[in-house]
Amino acid sequence: MSKNKILILFSHPLFEKSQANKALVENIPISENITFHDLYEEYPDFDIDVKREQTLLSQHNIIIWHHPMYWYSCPPLMKQWIDMVLEHNWAYGKKGTALQDKIIFQVITTGGDKENYCETGSDRYTVLELLEPFNQTAKVCNMKYLPPFVVHGTHNMTKEDYEKNGLVYGYFLDYLENNDLDTDEILQYHYLNEWFATILT
Secondary structure, three states, X not given: OOOOOEEXXXXXXXXXXXXXXXXXXXXXXXXXXXXXXXXXXXXXXXXXXXXXXXXXHHOOOEEEEEEEOEOOEOOHHXXXXXXXXXXXXXXXXXOOOOOOOOEEEEEEEOOOOHHHOOOOOOOOOOHHHHOHHHHHHHHHOOOEEOXXXXXXXXXXXXXXXXXXXXXXXXXXXXXXXXXXXXXXHHOOOOOHHHHHHHHHO
């Protein structure tokens, strides 16, 4: 099979302070098929080059929105990226087929524990419920939205925890690059981490 082309759209306004995301990013495999695109590095003034971003999207078949959970959503630059880049009659609408059938999902870090994200927890909603606007955005663009890869409890992690999550993320991206994905099977899981754990065993 031909290798998958992966575009990681990374958005973190305080990346230098995030040990969890540093560990994830450091373990991204070096490959001509994986593009790491740091939006805050590229667009510190929020002046997004829409055509450049659309070209990048067209060159990849797996898209990752990688960001921390900011007030139950994404950082502002990623929201602006979505608002500007996913144009009518390019990403959606009668003529908007540029993203059709591409796979998209999120890589999320959150300080809160997984147990907090439920009806009886302090955050009241599951991560999947909170990410529903992103799911709907992907569906409007005729993309295949998969469950998120979530790293919970980042505020209480040890150095070893950060390193372990980073290694798993690296293995995950390597698998993603080199294998066809059974999206129907993956959709049976709440998190991509849970699905990938079955691959590793």
